[in-house]
Each structure stands twice: as C-alpha cells, then as structure tokens.
Amino acid sequence: xxxxxxxxxxxxxxxxxxxxxxxxxxxxxxxxxPWPATQVGATADGPASPGWKAGPPDNPSPQxxxxxxxxxxxxxSLPGLKAVYRNPILFADYSDPxxxxxxxxxxxxxxxxxxxxxxxxxxxxxxxxxTIIGHVVNRLDMDPQYSMVGGNRxxxxxxxxxxxxxxxxxxxxxxxPSEGIYVSTAKEITGPWSAxxxxxxxxxxxxxxxxxxxxxxxxxxxxxxxxGPLILHRMSPDGKHVLDEGKIIVEDPEHLPIxxxxxLYKRDxxxxxxxxxxxxxxxxxxxxxSRQIYGPYEHRVVLAQxxxxxxxxxxxxxxxxxxxxxxxxxxxxDGAHGRIVHLEPVRWNDEWPVIGADPDGASTGQPTPxxxxxxxxxxxxxQRPQTSDDFNDAELGPxxxxxxxxxxxxxxxxxxxGYLRLIAMPAEGLLSARNTLTQCMQDNAFEFTVRLxxxxxxxxxxxxxxxxxxxxxxxxIEQKGRERxxxxxxxxxxxxxxxxxxxxxxxxxxxxxxLARFSYSLDDGKTFxxxxxxxxxxxxxxxxxxxxxxAYTTLATxxxxxxxxxxxxxxxxxxxx
Numbered sequence: 001x002x003x004x005x006x007x008x009x010x011x012x013x014x015x016x017x018x019x020x021x022x023x024x025x026x027x028x029x030x031x032x033x034p035w036p037a038t039q040v041g042a043t044a045d046g047p048a049s050p051g052w053k054a055g056p057p058d059n060p061s062p063q064x065x066x067x068x069x070x071x072x073x074x075x076x077s078l079p080g081l082k083a084v085y086r087n088p089i090l091f092a093d094y095s096d097p098x099x100x101x102x103x104x105x106x107x108x109x110x111x112x113x114x115x116x117x118x119x120x121x122x123x124x125x126x127x128x129x130x131t132i133i134g135h136v137v138n139r140l141d142m143d144p145q146y147s148m149v150g151g152n153r154x155x156x157x158x159x160x161x162x163x164x165x166x167x168x169x170x171x172x173x174x175x176x177p178s179e180g181i182y183v184s185t186a187k188e189i190t191g192p193w194s195a196x197x198x199x200x201x202x203x204x205x206x207x208x209x210x211x212x213x214x215x216x217x218x219x220x221x222x223x224x225x226x227x228g229p230l231i232l233h234r235m236s237p238d239g240k241h242v243l244d245e246g247k248i249i250v251e252d253p254e255h256l257p258i259x260x261x262x263x264l265y266k267r268d269x270x271x272x273x274x275x276x277x278x279x280x281x282x283x284x285x286x287x288x289x290s291r292q293i294y295g296p297y298e299h300r301v302v303l304a305q306x307x308x309x310x311x312x313x314x315x316x317x318x319x320x321x322x323x324x325x326x327x328x329x330x331x332x333x334d335g336a337h338g339r340i341v342h343l344e345p346v347r348w349n350d351e352w353p354v355i356g357a358d359p360d361g362a363s364t365g366q367p368t369p370x371x372x373x374x375x376x377x378x379x380x381x382x383q384r385p386q387t388s389d390d391f392n393d394a395e396l397g398p399x400x401x402x403x404x405x406x407x408x409x410x411x412x413x414x415x416x417x418g419y420l421r422l423i424a425m426p427a428e429g430l431l432s433a434r435n436t437l438t439q440c441m442q443d444n445a446f447e448f449t450v451r452l453x454x455x456x457x458x459x460x461x462x463x464x465x466x467x468x469x470x471x472x473x474x475x476x477i478e479q480k481g482r483e484r485x486x487x488x489x490x491x492x493x494x495x496x497x498x499x500x501x502x503x504x505x506x507x508x509x510x511x512x513x514x515l516a517r518f519s520y521s522l523d524d525g526k527t528f529x530x531x532x533x534x535x536x537x538x539x540x541x542x543x544x545x546x547x548x549x550x551a552y553t554t555l556a557t558x559x560x561x562x563x564x565x566x567x568x569x570x571x572x573x574x575x576x577x
Contacts, residue, residue: 091337120134126381204225256277272318285355286302326345388568406435447510
C-alpha cells in the first residue's frame with residue numbers, strides 16, 4: 001500500500017512533467033484572423049451605456065488555448081501568452097445554465113434533475129474558468145420517491161433554474177415538473193440557502209425566471225412541460241409567491257416551436273426575452289422584444305448552428321462584464337457528455353443582439369470556436385471544476401452528487417478518516433440502489449481511477465465503479481462466502497474477471513468521447529488489466545453519463561462496509577470544438 005506522502009510525490013512529478021511539455025508546446029505562433037467588434041450591452045442587473053469595443057485579432061493555437069486553461073497552482077509562466085479561450089468553456093454537463101455577474105464575480109447555476117445536492121453553483125472571474133463553490137438544494141423532500149421510497153424520480157427533480165440578486169439577496173428559482181415552482185434564497189452566494197419554498201404549487205410547469213422592474217413591480221415568467229407557451233405572473237416584491245393566475249404573453253408554435261427556457265431582461269426601454277426554440281438537439285436561440293412587458297412581442301432567431309458542427313446552440317444567459325461587453329453562455333447537446341457549455345460574444349445592432357460570429361452581417365449568428373477572454377486579463381485564471389478527491393476533508397467535495405437523496409446513516413467520512421465509507425443497503429441492482437455517488441465528466445477524454453479497501457466487505461455486497469446512466473456499465477466486485485470475484489457488467493450482461501482474496505483493488509475507467517473501457521489493478525496500481533468490451537455510454541434521463549461509486553447488497557444479512565481511499569481524475573488531451 002502506497003502511503004499518502006508517496007502519492008503526493010507522484011502528483012508533483014506529473015505536474016512538473018506536464019509543465020515542461022506545455023512550455024515547449026506554447027512556443028507555437030498565433031495565426032491571425034479578424035475578430036468581430038462587440039457592442040456594449042446590458043448587465044443582468046440593468047442597462048449600461050452604449051459603445052463599441054473591438055476584440056484582439058488573434059486566434060490561439062490549441063497549445064496556447066491549453067495553456068490558457070491550465071489547472072492547478074503550478075501553472076508555468078508563459079511570456080507573451082495571449083488571453084484567449086476556446087469553446088466549449090465547460091466540457092461538462094451543466095445543463096440549462098443561467099449566469100449573473102455580481103461585482104467582479106460571475107455565478108453559474110445548472111439543472112440537476114434527480115441528483116442531490118441539487119443546482120451546483122460555479123464561480124468565475126472571467127466567464128471562462130470556473131470552479132464549484134456549492135449547491136443550492138441540499139435535499140429534494142417534495143415526495144418520498146426522491147429518496148427511492150415507493151419508486152424513483154429519474155429524469156424529474158430539478159429542471160432549468162434561474163439565478164438573480166435583488167436587494168442584497170440571492171434568489172434561485174427552479175421547477176420540479178411533478179410538483180411546481182420553488183425558490184431558495186441566501187445572503188451569501190455560498191449559503192446557507194433557505195429550504196425551497198413553493199412559489200406556484202402546480203405540476204406541469206418549467207423554466208421559471210424572475211424579473212424586478214424599475215418601478216419595483218416583480219414578475220415571474222415560465223413555460224410549461226412540453227415547451228410553450230410563455231406565461232407571465234405578477235409576483236410579490238419579496239419574490240416568494242405569485243399574485244395572479246398568469247397571462248400567456250407568447251404562443252406561436254409555427255414560428256417559435258418548442259418555446260422554453262425564457263430569461264427576461266430590460267435594456268434601453270425594451271423588455272427582452274431570450275428563449276430557445278426547436279428542441280435540445282437541433283434548436284436555435286430566439287430573442288423577443290417589446291416596449292410593454294405583457295407584449296406584443298416581435299422576435300428574431302439570433303443564434304443557430306450555421307456552417308458549424310455545434311448542434312442546437314441555445315438556452316442560456318446573457319451577461320455583461322463590468323466594462324459593458326455582452327456575452328451569451330449556452331449549452332450544446334454532446335451525446336453521452338450531456339449538455340456542455342459555450343461562450344459567445346454579443347453585439348447590439350438596431351436594438352437587437354447578434355450572438356457569436358455573424359458571417360456577411362447576418363442577423364442570425366453562429367457559434368465561435370475561440371476569442372478573447374472577457375476583461376482581457378493579463379494572466380488567465382488557473383481554476384477549473386474539482387474532480388479528484390482523497391476524502392481527507394470533513395465534508396464531501398462539491399463535485400459530488402448522489403443519485404436521489406442519500407441515506408445519511410449509510411455513508412461516512414469520519415468512521416475511517418481519510419476514506420469514504422459506504423454501508424451497503426438492500427437493492428435488486430445498481431439503478432435501484434441508494435447512496436450511489438457521482439460526478440460530472442469534465443473532459444471529452446479522461447481516466448478516472450478509484451482505490452477500494454474491501455476488508456470489511458461481507459457476502460451479498462456488490463461494489464465498484466460504474467458509468468452511471470440508464471444503460472449503466474462498469475466493474476463490480478461481488479462477494480459470495482469468502483470468495484470475491486470481479487466482473488464487468490453492461491446492462492444485464494456480465495463478463496467474469498478474476499477471483500481474488502486481497503483487500504485492496506484499484507478500478508479504472510478510460511473515457512474517450514462516447515466510449516468507455518474498464519481496467520483493474522491487483523498490485524495497487526503497478527499494472528492494469530482490461531476487462532470487458534469497449535462500451536458505448538449514453539445520455540439518459542436528461543443527463544450525461546457519470547463516473548460513480550456504489551455499494552449495495554442483495555442479502556438481508558449484515559450489510560458490511562466498503563471504504564474508498566481516493567479518486568484520481570486525469571484529463572487526456574484537449575477537448576474538441
């Protein structure tokens with residue numbers, strides 16, 4: 001068994017080697033291309049003065065883009081490095097993103113469906129480099145099925161949220177399609193967040209967004225499950241409940257099909273609704289405007305796939321830098337990786353936004369592969385979402401989310417300090433098991449390795465590493481009597497692996513695009529052996545596939561425990577556009 005000081009030395013060695021390679025790669029010269037000028041627009045909090053600001057003309061090489069997104073505290077100094085970014089800014093399933101700016105910080109929230117804690121909060125200083133700082137919803141207590149009691153809530157739970165700050169208070173609104181629309185509030189972005197309060201107690205609603213007008217009146221706009229129409233309510237000034245039944249303000253299935261995800265802003269006397277149309281996989285982004293909040297609204301399609309390979313570029317948030325430059329954050333459906341996040345420049349022409357690149361001056365823009373980092377920082381940020389975990393802290397890292405509500409009596413970080421302990425609960429299989437712990441994939445290609453200590457495992461327990469989805473696959477250790485066997489599984493199919501007796505095993509999944517292959521080590525990481533076929537991973541329940549740790553039992557006897565020593569996540573190569 002390698003001690004923790006040895007593991008730290010290995011990590012330092014890998015960082016030094018990576019820095020050396022990066023310094024050599026960053027000597028590649030930049031190629032020139034024109035960058036469209038961006039007009040200053042409005043922040044999420046209100047209008048800004050008009051003006052024009054031209055971006056730099058340089059487009060980064062892949063090596064320089066990788067340097068610009070270097071993660072960790074050991075980022076090498078690269079003289080002359082341009083402050084550029086490459087899309088996607090988050091190669092991770094932060095679906096239905098909404099973003100605000102508060103001072104010098106940007107905050108992003110996303111839908112989590114049946115995963116708990118719900119609604120991650122990410123922070124950035126430049127709209128490009130993000131880190132996870134917490135979650136809004138600790139548990140989903142609207143129905144016992146969120147705890148897998150009497151059924152489950154796969155694909156339900158938290159749908160598209162919105163975030164705003166008003167009168168010194170942060171507000172996050174979200175729908176659960178089976179129950180209604182809720183709001184949680186906090187004085188600090190890191191919490192504590194209030195328990196969700198019912199704003200509208202009615203099933204079949206989706207994608208709420210609040211709006212406080214200049215005259216102090218508050219409103220809530222939302223859609224309905226199935227997408228459309230858009231409905232506007234008067235709301236109490238404190239944002240806690242609506243004051244009427246709501247009025248349909250936009251319904252045009254011919255020109256605005258599958259209308260959902262509305263975000264309401266005000267700029268220079270116009271009310272703007274940014275709303276996606278056409279569906280997740282192949283839709284586009286529409287903007288509607290009116291001088292009156294209740295309409296009538298005229299509309300334009302302002303972002304579409306165009307000549308790019310970025311399908312369905314839509315649903316997200318408009319935000320401005322402190323200097324007034326406009327940006328649009330949106331998702332793209334990317335197979336098993338879920339809905340990954342892109343950043344597009346915004347300029348304004350004749351009081352309409354033009355998003356992304358606008359070939360030949362077209363009013364409908366298309367996604368851009370790269371551009372100047374907002375704010376033009378001299379030294380790009382080094383942060384990225386958390387992944388690896390040695391389980392040394394008193395709380396789980398913010399990258400982790402349980403499948404449905406956990407049973408807190410059946411997991412611990414304190415029972416054996418430095419380990420995550422899962423106490424197996426009865427289940428028929430992985431998809432009905434409780435306390436399965438997951439995190440988002442953060443790259444197109446990566447390795448995810450976990451070290452398990454099985455000395456307290458008992459007969460009937462199944463434990464291991466999975467890619468968690470409806471068609472789950474992975475490596476599973478099953479104990480029968482005193483015998484432990486390692487199996488590869490995919491759906492109901494299994495491939496038998498070795499029988500072994502030692503307490504420590506390492507399991508690994510290597511993901512490349514929408515394919516996964518699994519391997520194991522019985523000599524504590526010195527050698528790995530593949531087991532099972534290369535396996536497709538898939539998008540399901542409205543979420544991307546996820547690496548997951550699990551332990552459950554098929555017997556009613558003593559459950560036993562499984563200890564997870566650490567998880568190491570290693571990106572492999574650059575993420576494609």
